[in-house]
Amino acid sequence: MTSEKKGWGLSFPFILWSVGFTLIPLAVITRYAFTDPDGGLTLDNVLAMGNRINGQAFLVSLLVAFICTLLCVLLAYPMVMAIRRLNLSSSAFILIFLILPMWMNFILRILAWQMILSDNGILNHFLTILGLPKVFIANTWLAVIIGVTYDYFPYMMLPIYTAVSAIEKDITEAARDLGAGTLGVFTRVIFPLSLPGLFSGITMVFVPSMTSFAVADILGGGKTQLIGNIIEQEFMRSSEMNLGSGLSISLMIFMLITLPVTVGRSGKEEGSRDI
Amino acid sequence: MSDRPVLIHLEHVSKSFGNSLVLDDLDLTICKNEFVTLLGPSGCGKTTTLRIIGGFERPDSGRVIFQGEDITGVPANKRPINTVFQKYALFPHMTVEENVAFGLRIRKKSREYIREKIDYALKLVNLEGFEKRMPKSLSGGQQQRVAIARAIVNEPEVLLLDEPLGALDLKLRQEMQYELIRMKNELGITFIYVTHDQEEALTMSDNVVVMNQGYIQQEGSPQKIYDEPENAFVADFIGDSNIIRSTMVRDRLVNILGIEFECVDTGFGENRPVDVVIRPEDIVLAPEREGALNGEVTDVIFKGVHYEMCIMTGDFEWIVHSTRRSEPGSGVSISVDPFDIQIMNIPESEDEEAVKLDI
Ligand SMILES: Nc1ncnc2c1ncn2[C@@H]1O[C@H](COP(=O)(O)OP(=O)(O)O)[C@@H](O)[C@H]1O
Numbered sequence A: 001m002t003s004e005k006k007g008w009g010l011s012f013p014f015i016l017w018s019v020g021f022t023l024i025p026l027a028v029i030t031r032y033a034f035t036d037p038d039g040g041l042t043l044d045n046v047l048a049m050g051n052r053i054n055g056q057a058f059l060v061s062l063l064v065a066f067i068c069t070l071l072c073v074l075l076a077y078p079m080v081m082a083i084r085r086l087n088l089s090s091s092a093f094i095l096i097f098l099i100l101p102m103w104m105n106f107i108l109r110i111l112a113w114q115m116i117l118s119d120n121g122i123l124n125h126f127l128t129i130l131g132l133p134k135v136f137i138a139n140t141w142l143a144v145i146i147g148v149t150y151d152y153f154p155y156m157m158l159p160i161y162t163a164v165s166a167i168e169k170d171i172t173e174a175a176r177d178l179g180a181g182t183l184g185v186f187t188r189v190i191f192p193l194s195l196p197g198l199f200s201g202i203t204m205v206f207v208p209s210m211t212s213f214a215v216a217d218i219l220g221g222g223k224t225q226l227i228g229n230i231i232e233q234e235f236m237r238s239s240e241m242n243l244g245s246g247l248s249i250s251l252m253i254f255m256l257i258t259l260p261v262t263v264g265r266s267g268k269e270e271g272s273r274d275i
Numbered sequence B: 001m002s003d004r005p006v007l008i009h010l011e012h013v014s015k016s017f018g019n020s021l022v023l024d025d026l027d028l029t030i031c032k033n034e035f036v037t038l039l040g041p042s043g044c045g046k047t048t049t050l051r052i053i054g055g056f057e058r059p060d061s062g063r064v065i066f067q068g069e070d071i072t073g074v075p076a077n078k079r080p081i082n083t084v085f086q087k088y089a090l091f092p093h094m095t096v097e098e099n100v101a102f103g104l105r106i107r108k109k110s111r112e113y114i115r116e117k118i119d120y121a122l123k124l125v126n127l128e129g130f131e132k133r134m135p136k137s138l139s140g141g142q143q144q145r146v147a148i149a150r151a152i153v154n155e156p157e158v159l160l161l162d163e164p165l166g167a168l169d170l171k172l173r174q175e176m177q178y179e180l181i182r183m184k185n186e187l188g189i190t191f192i193y194v195t196h197d198q199e200e201a202l203t204m205s206d207n208v209v210v211m212n213q214g215y216i217q218q219e220g221s222p223q224k225i226y227d228e229p230e231n232a233f234v235a236d237f238i239g240d241s242n243i244i245r246s247t248m249v250r251d252r253l254v255n256i257l258g259i260e261f262e263c264v265d266t267g268f269g270e271n272r273p274v275d276v277v278i279r280p281e282d283i284v285l286a287p288e289r290e291g292a293l294n295g296e297v298t299d300v301i302f303k304g305v306h307y308e309m310c311i312m313t314g315d316f317e318w319i320v321h322s323t324r325r326s327e328p329g330s331g332v333s334i335s336v337d338p339f340d341i342q343i344m345n346i347p348e349s350e351d352e353e354a355v356k357l358d359i
């Protein structure tokens, strides 16, 4: 009754937000996606994902996203395990150290990486001082991968950290008590119990990595075309609203199909074997 | 104390956390197939002692000897010892049988062997048919049984139990006490049990170790601990008792509250201050002036089997258990048989001083 009404009242700003900034743009994009510049209905824009250039960019994006997500996972677990061993104040320090860059504008973060990786940048400066040969990473796909991995690492690490720190010490001690060594405790207890965190990390890293066109532009020197770059070009440079929208929609459909597979799995881990 | 072979020996074990000394030069011997209980108030270092035996905590000094071998530096996963944790600590992502099989899978036992062991262990803890259940769908008592099954399938030499029944309600707790004794006898392994519940300790154990503030106060059979407490702490902690500062007149004669009583203890010197313990059920009530000390009943509570009465003699208040009720306000007298008077030294050293109670 009244409390229900109150609930509606409280969620009103959220509803307004969703309608104004999610639903309306989505509706506009959908409309453009299924029409040609003259307003006639067509599927060409959506199906354009299948042509050679777009398809290739899509596959490259998948590959980049896959590598970056994997790198994030491989970096996050050792880090989380190390933090778990620390006392409270040092782990808080490390977490803040990790989150701090997230408060900086992400274009600035990428520009910082450009300064580090460029041919006469900070990295090569140090290598020269150490008497080592220079590396030329700037404007390659490797730079894109480094940039994207760096950018999204906190989104992988934090959910995993949250899941792992919820595991009580009793449980890992019980595993040890039953004969598990450090590796066994990780593979048999910590990793399986961290899966919900891992899955939400993947959803937060994989999808945005596919479309991080700014990183590809700045660090990749435009040589690595992600699907995000193509969409951006259609919108901003060619003013091809219909084609850009069509590609966006087909990308969205792809994500909608793949995401439930990962998210659904994490949900299943939680309760499937009850009863 | 016991004719069984020694299994574990804690040698001069000390442990502090930060500035607080939790165990101070602890020396403890545990024999094979014993049911040993570490008993003491919360915070006295019981869990820390257990964790040092289990390998989860390293002593600052001292050694842990297991079957004659120094295992102080051996990690928990390499010790033939298993633990039943206070909060069960079941693996929440595994079924009951996967939990029970955990240790056996790590030791790469065959599928048939594991199957057989799961069946045996679940039968032992009365949980047949629960194989596929998840821990969170079980009651506290059932989870505790799974934790026990998970530990014993590994056939440890020693089972450590840290207040395993603490979270269960009274009826279930009493049931589980009998179950644990049955399991111990059936398995023939050593149980080291931690509790702050003196009744539980006296019911279940072969040997009770009473601890306070990181020291062992007394060690012995439940009967001995109850009948012959060595100091006021033990006397007070183990059941209700009357503890009275008195004077040992000479061997076999003690002055309690101004009246001389015959007793059986010797060797305390002459005219030396001592503490006297008299259990409430050992006090004999008689009509006024017929017994040794006269007093007045101030309070009576019915406790089911007996009446608990408070009796004032001068300015000392006695607790007395009797099956016969005396009315509050009525005059009575108190007598005690010589062998029911337990004489104890008054704590002298600084160590023991810490233990002194406000009696
Ligand atoms: N890991 C720890 N860090 C700091 N203090 C601890 C730690 N473990 C135990 N203590 C302290 O040591 C004392 C004894 O603890 P414990 O052995 O758990 O007692 P008990 O099991 O008899 O209640 C307590 O004062 C407790 O606060």
Ligand SMILES: [Mg+2]
Pocket: B043, B046, B047, B048
């Ligand atoms: Mg404890």
